[in-house]
Amino acid sequence: xxxxxxxxxxxxxxxxxxxxxxxxxxxxxxxxxxxxxxxxxxxxxxxxxxxxxxxxxxxxxxxxxxxxxxxxxxxxxxxxxxxxxxxxxxxxxxxxxxxxxxxxxxxxxxxxxxxxxxxxxxxxxxxxxxxxxxxxxxxxxxxxxxxxxxxxxxxxxxxxxxxxxxxxxxxxxxxxxxxxxxxxxxxxxxxxxxxxxxxxxxxxxxxxxxxxxxxxxx
Amino acid sequence: xxxxxxxxxxxxxxxxxxxxxxxxxxxxxxxxxxxxxxxxxxxxxxxxxxxxxxxxxxxxxxxxxxxxxxxxxxxxxxxxxxxxxxxxxxxxxxxxxxxxxxxxxxxxxxxxxxxxxxxxxxxxxxxxxxxxxxxxxxxxxxxxxxxxxxxxxxxxxxxxxxxxxxxxxxxxxxxxxxxxxxxxxxxxxxxxxxxxxxxxxxxxxxxxxxxxxxxxxx
Amino acid sequence: xxxxxxxxxxxxxxxxxxxxxxxxxxxxxxxxxxxxxxxxxxxxxxxxxxxxxxxxxxxxxxxxxxxxxxxxxxxxxxxxxxxxxxxxxxxxxxxxxxxxxxxxxxxxxxxxxxxxxxxxxxxxxxxxxxxxxxxxxxxxxxxxxxxxxxxxxxxxxxxxxxxxxxxxxxxxxxxxxxxxxxxxxxxxxxxxxxxxxxxxxxxxxxxxxxxxxxxxxxxxxxxxxxxxxxxx
Amino acid sequence: xxxxxxxxxxxxxxxxxxxxxxxxxxxxxxxxxxxxxxxxxxxxxxxxxxxxxxxxxxxxxxxxxxxxxxxxxxxxxxxxxxxxxxxxxxxxxxxxxxxxxxxxxxxxxxxxxxxxxxxxxxxxxxxxxxxxxxxxxxxxxxxxxxxxxxxxxxxxxxxxxxxxxxxxxxxxxxxxxxxxxxxxxxxxxxxxxxxxxxxxxxxxxxxxxxxxxxxxxxxxxxxxxxxxxxxx
Numbered sequence: 001x002x003x004x005x006x007x008x009x010x011x012x013x014x015x016x017x018x019x020x021x022x023x024x025x026x027x028x029x030x031x032x033x034x035x036x037x038x039x040x041x042x043x044x045x046x047x048x049x050x051x052x053x054x055x056x057x058x059x060x061x062x063x064x065x066x067x068x069x070x071x072x073x074x075x076x077x078x079x080x081x082x083x084x085x086x087x088x089x090x091x092x093x094x095x096x097x098x099x100x101x102x103x104x105x106x107x108x109x110x111x112x113x114x115x116x117x118x119x120x121x122x123x124x125x126x127x128x129x130x131x132x133x134x135x136x137x138x139x140x141x142x143x144x145x146x147x148x149x150x151x152x153x154x155x156x157x158x159x160x161x162x163x164x165x166x167x168x169x170x171x172x173x174x175x176x177x178x179x180x181x182x183x184x185x186x187x188x189x190x191x192x193x194x195x196x197x198x199x200x201x202x203x204x205x206x207x208x209x210x211x212x213x214x215x216x217x218x
Numbered sequence: 219x220x221x222x223x224x225x226x227x228x229x230x231x232x233x234x235x236x237x238x239x240x241x242x243x244x245x246x247x248x249x250x251x252x253x254x255x256x257x258x259x260x261x262x263x264x265x266x267x268x269x270x271x272x273x274x275x276x277x278x279x280x281x282x283x284x285x286x287x288x289x290x291x292x293x294x295x296x297x298x299x300x301x302x303x304x305x306x307x308x309x310x311x312x313x314x315x316x317x318x319x320x321x322x323x324x325x326x327x328x329x330x331x332x333x334x335x336x337x338x339x340x341x342x343x344x345x346x347x348x349x350x351x352x353x354x355x356x357x358x359x360x361x362x363x364x365x366x367x368x369x370x371x372x373x374x375x376x377x378x379x380x381x382x383x384x385x386x387x388x389x390x391x392x393x394x395x396x397x398x399x400x401x402x403x404x405x406x407x408x409x410x411x412x413x414x415x416x417x418x419x420x421x422x423x424x425x426x427x428x429x430x431x432x433x434x435x436x
Numbered sequence: 437x438x439x440x441x442x443x444x445x446x447x448x449x450x451x452x453x454x455x456x457x458x459x460x461x462x463x464x465x466x467x468x469x470x471x472x473x474x475x476x477x478x479x480x481x482x483x484x485x486x487x488x489x490x491x492x493x494x495x496x497x498x499x500x501x502x503x504x505x506x507x508x509x510x511x512x513x514x515x516x517x518x519x520x521x522x523x524x525x526x527x528x529x530x531x532x533x534x535x536x537x538x539x540x541x542x543x544x545x546x547x548x549x550x551x552x553x554x555x556x557x558x559x560x561x562x563x564x565x566x567x568x569x570x571x572x573x574x575x576x577x578x579x580x581x582x583x584x585x586x587x588x589x590x591x592x593x594x595x596x597x598x599x600x601x602x603x604x605x606x607x608x609x610x611x612x613x614x615x616x617x618x619x620x621x622x623x624x625x626x627x628x629x630x631x632x633x634x635x636x637x638x639x640x641x642x643x644x645x646x647x648x649x650x651x652x653x654x655x656x657x658x659x660x661x662x663x664x665x666x667x668x
Numbered sequence: 669x670x671x672x673x674x675x676x677x678x679x680x681x682x683x684x685x686x687x688x689x690x691x692x693x694x695x696x697x698x699x700x701x702x703x704x705x706x707x708x709x710x711x712x713x714x715x716x717x718x719x720x721x722x723x724x725x726x727x728x729x730x731x732x733x734x735x736x737x738x739x740x741x742x743x744x745x746x747x748x749x750x751x752x753x754x755x756x757x758x759x760x761x762x763x764x765x766x767x768x769x770x771x772x773x774x775x776x777x778x779x780x781x782x783x784x785x786x787x788x789x790x791x792x793x794x795x796x797x798x799x800x801x802x803x804x805x806x807x808x809x810x811x812x813x814x815x816x817x818x819x820x821x822x823x824x825x826x827x828x829x830x831x832x833x834x835x836x837x838x839x840x841x842x843x844x845x846x847x848x849x850x851x852x853x854x855x856x857x858x859x860x861x862x863x864x865x866x867x868x869x870x871x872x873x874x875x876x877x878x879x880x881x882x883x884x885x886x887x888x889x890x891x892x893x894x895x896x897x898x899x900x
Contacts, residue, residue, distance in 0.1 A: 019670050021877050041670050043877070047537065048463040049607045051875045052669060052831070056666045064466065064658035065594075065606040071464040071517075072664035078865025079669035079831035081875040082606055084613045084641075085463070085489070086545045086781070089538025093557065093782025096849050096877045112561075116534075123525065123534070127514035130564060131538030134557035135782060165561030165577075237438050239645050259438050261645070265769065266695040267839045269643045270437060270599070274898045282698065282890035283826075283838040289696040289749075290896035296633025297437035297599035299643035300838055302845045302873075303695070303721070304549070304777045307770025311550025311788065314617050314645045330793075334766075341757060341766070342748035348796060349770030352789035353550060383793030383809075542783070551774070552805035554786040573784035573814070582805070605870060638837060639871050 001193045002174040003216075008142055010035045011216050012101055012172050015140060016042050023047060023092065023132060025102030026070040028142040032101055045097050047088050047128040052080025069128065089128065093135045100136035102129060104143050104168075106158045109184040109205040111168040113141060114160035126163055133164030145173035145202045152204035154178065154185055175199050177216065184208050189216045219411045220392040221434075226360055228253045229434050230319055230390050233358060234260050241265060241310065241350060243320030244288040246360040250319055263315055265306050265346040270298025287346065307346065311353045318354035320347060322361050322386075324376045327423040329386040329398040331359060332378035344381055351382030363391035363420045370422035372396065372403055393417050395434065402426050407434045437632045440600035440650045445475045448623045448649045452588060454481050455508075459544060459589040459615040460488040460498065464661050467608030468497045471625045471653035472590040477504055487511040487584055489540060489611055491521045496659050502530070511584075513537035517661070536564060539581050541611060546583035547618035548646065553582045586619035592653070593642070596626035597634045600644025609641065617646030625653040669864045672832035672882045677707045680855045680881045684820060686713050687740075691776060691821040691847040692720040692730065696893050699840030700729045703857045703885035704822040709736055719743040719816055721772060721843055723753045728891050734762070743816075745769035749893070768796060771813050773843060778815035779850035780878065785814045818851035824885070825874070828858035829866045832876025841873065849878030857885040 184206030402424030462468030492499035694700030724731035
């Protein structure tokens with residue numbers, strides 16, 4: 001059965017390694033913070049200027065001067081720090097942030113990503129995404145496998161304006177875990193009770209199936 | 219009579235304008251701070267990371283963590299700020315520091331300056347001088363007119379490795395105030411009781427004398 | 437010390453003109469120069485070019501200048517959550533230059549610190565890099581970006597002193613420090629304005645040399661864009 | 669939070685090797701990583717390349733590594749006041765690369781922030797610009813400078829917490845913040861090491877993400893190079 005957004009977030013949380021600095025994008029990636037495995041210490045960076053981001057505030061504790069990149073009210077943990085946007089993107093470009101998780105409209109089998117513009121229809125802007133994908137050592141895309149019309153978001157080539165070139169390493173969707181390798185999309189894991197055929201049908205780019213593909217574990 | 223170092227500093231202090239941010243180099247320039255005209259507010263920047271530099275400390279008040287670019291112990295005035303070297307030279311390159319006063323080994327009639335190296339003999343390094351002369355809106359050189367052997371330091375062309383190209387606007391020496399103009403060194407003022415001939419003899423580059431040259435006033 | 441205090445927002449905005457380029461601090465509605473924006477809305481100036489990470493929302497922040505059609509061109513990284521903005525952009529009334537957020541920050545800092553150009557990996561291979569010089573350093577592709585040039589920078593700090601020294605709070609810091617001294621005239625508004633010497637010199641985020649005029653803002657609504665609370 | 673504390677200077681220096689490139693904070697003797705330098709002097713490593721604004725004095729700071737002939741090449745902006753340095757340089761024993769101070773600072777910051785290269789006016793028309801690309805922006809000449817690459821950065825802060833967050837004091841800040849995260853491994857030594865959460869997040873000069881190892885220095889002599897007192 002395909003995962004819901006929280007399921008995707010839960011599976012992504014398994015990618016977190018002890019001692020990692022992580023930047024979580026808006027949407028599904030934000031949910032990852034709820035599922036950090038026990039015994040592991042990670043620190044969340046938000047590119048608007050905080051390291052050591054904590055959970056949402058209790059009612060009455062919200063502070064207009066303390067938000068995340070999604071403009072949501074947040075809290076800071078002991079040991080947190082605030083800084084300006086040049087320092088924040090310095091951390092990102094300088095590869096001090098170890099892992100970036102972000103959403104996408106399209107990903108190509110070369111690891112290209114598009115997530116900021118639909119010409120003539122929708123222009124949100126790239127925000128920090130272009131800096132993040134051009135810089136991070138490790139980039140995971142969190143998204144639904146297909147869009148609302150059922151069209152695959154995993155393509156041989158992106159049709160939308162790109163955010164970054166050949167940068168995505170891994171994609172985690174409601175249906176599968178997929179790595180970008182030289183020849184295309186390598187199917188690494190299936191969502192529970194999702195068949196290889198279902199994934200194949202939902203993937204427009206070249207899907208590579210090697211050996212037996214295990215189900216995700218949580 | 220030729221001025222002493224304090225006399226040069228005193229004359230330079232007359233160049234200070236109300237509301238100016240000033241960087242004073244090592245040596246004679248440092249003395250300028252002692253002669254700020256009354257009724258004028260200036261702030262001194264030292265490129266190692268302080269704005270709002272105050273006088274030397276009283277005995278027992280010295281702090282190893284509070285020095286100027288000459289490595290001398292200093293104090294900070296109310297309203298001062300400390301910052302890192304990137305911010306400090308950001309202020310300089312960004313032309314926020316209005317006036318730079320620094321020493322020189324040689325100045326050419328094109329406004330070139332040399333003050334950091336005598337090949338094979340002495341290498342102190344340029345420190346912040348190259349950044350300062352390449353950036354400041356207004357650069358005044360404070361120096362003795364001739365070196366210890368009596369050789370002119372105002373030349374048609376510098377013989378030593380350059381610190382900066384065509385950047386000096388004004389030179390104030392023990393003998394004269396001289397501006398760099400298109401055609402050479404323009405004699406602007408004489409030290410008290412110093413004749414034009416004396417200045418001419420001590421100047422190797424082209425000295426331009428227009429009209430009557432007044433004596434310096436203090 | 438040199439005193440930068442002005443007594444009103446009107447005085448602080450003296451010299452703003454049609455067609456000028458403004459930098460405005462803030463991320464979303466967090467840390468925006470509310471008092472300067474409010475005043476700009478009331479002035480008869482238009483054809484403005486605004487550099488700001490976001491464009492406000494329909495009825496707050498830069499959104500108000502947009503509603504008023506005072507902005508000719510917007511330079512920003514993210515402009516979602518603003519219907520009027522989208523309408524003006526898609527209809528062609530508003531010119532828009534979208535810039536990666538880190539590049540936008542660094543282009544401000546470059547202007548502040550006298551760096552005319554620098555290289556960044558952001559945007560390589562995308563339409564952001566079109567027409568720009570690209571170059572390989574250590575096997576990686578980079579785009580050359582140039583410093584902004586602006587007439588006024590409007591920033592908002594938490595505390596300031598009359599010498600122009602500034603301290604920001606929390607994530608309201610964002611682009612504000614980087615815009616100080618990055619334009620011909622920098623106007624800082626603060627929640628609390630202290631006499632000279634009222635701030636610890638070791639804790640100052642922006643030295644007064646980068647600020648030309650400082651005033652205490654009369655009113656801070658500090659609207660929250662996405663109130664999000666802990667689920668119980 | 670991720671904990672960066674190590675228990676000794678030996679642990680902090682684990683991995684240093686012959687021929688490595690080190691960055692060392694400080695201006696003159698102000699804010700130098702005394703404990704790291706003291707330890708390096710005692711280790712059997714040499715052929716080092718050191719990036720530091722100054723080279724210490726004969727018997728203190730980097731001067732000690734020079735006396736010991738552990739340094740192959742020095743990258744600095746000012747090296748006056750050091751007789752042994754001058755001797756080694758003029759005799760050709762020591763390679764020296766002199767760099768304008770602001771350029772040195774910016775090359776560290778570039779390494780820290782993932783900027784491979786930038787343009788600066790400093791050194792244009794001088795031997796510093798020889799062999800480097802130059803370019804005109806807005807009618808002014810600039811030199812292209814590239815980011816440093818280093819193996820270790822040794823910095824000294826006033827206070828730190830175990831998450832690696834740092835606060836510097838007075839003019840002992842200088843190059844220290846810019847070297848954090850500018851090398852593969854950053855080692856910070858502090859006068860006071862607090863538990864995580866012991867620092868105000870708004871006052872932190874360098875966030876812990878840029879520091880790999882932090883320890884409390886046992887000994888700070890903090891020698892004054894030019895004691896200068898008010899004349900009475």
